[in-house]
Amino acid sequence: MKNMTPQTEALRLLEESLSANEAPKGSLLTAVQKLSRAAALVENDDIQKWCSVQLGDQQYTRPLQQLLDVLQLEEGVEKKSALETAIKKLKDVGLNKGMHYSSEEVHVKIDESAGGYHSIGFIEERYADLVRLKNGNDGTYYKNNLNTHLSYVRRRSHELASGLLNRLRFVGLPSNCFDVLRSAVDDKLLDLNPALAEQLMLAFKAVASAKSEEWSQALTTCRRLLEGLADVVYPANSDPALGRVLSQAQYVNRLWAFMDKAIESDSNKALAKVHVDFLGAWMEKTNKIANKGVHAEVGQLEAVKAVFHTYLVVADILEYTSEAPNKSSKPNINNATMDELEALLNISRSTAKEIVKARVAHGKLDAEVLKKVPGVGAKTIEKALTEFSF
Template structure:
């Protein structure tokens, strides 16, 4: 669910976009609304860009200096000019001005033209242009109508792009994530009930593909393959017998998952769909496994790794509704980082949802402390005392 701030920001962005899409509306008003939203969501880069368009002297003087020195340096690359250029860039950097974002070639070309308004407040440029249009003049001796119009068109276009990007980010970015989260949370919970160790491995795999590290993507794929192997052992133990012409040996784990679904799903259409999906994922994982074994991580895209993890979740979604929950034993002593879901629940005398939250937290954080546990909803002084007496955090 979107926060109140996000909802308000979306409304203001709609107003900004509407203002910027009309050639008769005010560019200044559109930017003012964009600036308001940028401050609401703490988008520092967009704040600075808007402030520059509105003539904030904090940025204007160093930017005008930057253009002047840049032109001089392009004409003559003397040590003095290069030194000055380096110094003014450092000054801009301290102001958090991004050369690529706020000083693009198109931006500099527009702002360098004094007859088009330069770094003057966009509201003033808009007024001067409207005056020239109203008086049917081409220029007033300082500003030229065509140059002012080019400047306004550039700022309108760029502001519209920024407002549209922010709108799409705020209004739509949560939808796919929320849809997958619904499935992921349900599968994590069900798998935690059936086999907490497998559940933790799957959650770790999902965490790995959420990073920017190709090595982690490779590890996620390995985890997916092993998870299917372990899931096959849980569902259908290895045997020397054949089932519908398929070998069900220890290495034929995909066949054993396939056989389990064939026996367990009564609906023919659902059964055929699930079996086809298992076959596809099996060949898919084998192909990716061969790739990662060669060590060619550069050829392994993040998208491939994410798809593999998503497919595992989808297979689990098909399997778990046909699997009976087994009974597990508990241990009197435990380590927080290796304890099973049932051990957490029984030894600490906590409900299953709280135990699941502990498992999810240790997947997310890696190592836990008593302070981490205290942040879980429902954990009070009594539970903390039990942790101190019965749990090791080593």
């Protein structure tokens, strides 16, 4: 175990947490403690704080208890002011509504007979005592209420452990196949455009978050990334390409046009066009999901699929970015016609013929071969290096 990475150790702890949670006589205290340690290893602050609440950490339970006290006050100006103060104290210690004090959790904890904000270990002991003594209550704690509290914490800790385990299995291990693709795309996109690469990496990070608002934001980021990528590889213009408008808003068409121009193989070109057309249909669906996210929760699975598909599409586009500049700027001297050699190098027809003969004789041209061609001097070689690629 000494050689375990934090992710591997966290995976082990999460599996043990789930086992303790699922065993008929498993300890819920043990399950929460192991979940807390796993969350600490992978720096998941939200889950770690939730566990601290269940373990009775007074740094968090005191302001939470103050919130419960305020909620039981009669409605009025005084309650409103006290509620604002209580929520501010919770924010000060890093507790968030929904994650650390959801409506369901408050409903369970507010009942003193169910154990309130005592440690889950204490609540387990009180429940076990009442079961052993066959009593419904001991005057303070009630067996049924304690059981409701334990059932809630067991279910919630199981949800959190399962979710974290799946995320770590999927994105946390260096041997993961998707990591190979993600790393390659990130690196190549960083070379092409660092700002776009950062957007894609942030989208990937967002879908691993426990916050639903970040999942929705990841979808919007994917769309903006593809718009930015289109601007880089095929800027907007007023000339249509094979009937497709290439305006600023038509970024999918511009990606399609880039593929059409960049790929030489007809079979590969046809396949790429189908892929980009599919991208257009997929992006339309993604936009609807993203718009939906403004008004309602977006599922994490939806966001994950969107980000992963974006990585796959961007990988295809980046595969051809190295070809596009050569086609659009410098012609290759080894494929140049005599007319191109004569015009771009400002040489005579006879010298152009000699260059072609040298190309055939040597198989290809470079600066050393050009030096030996009759009629080619230092200025012509300098011009060749400027006008042509080799």
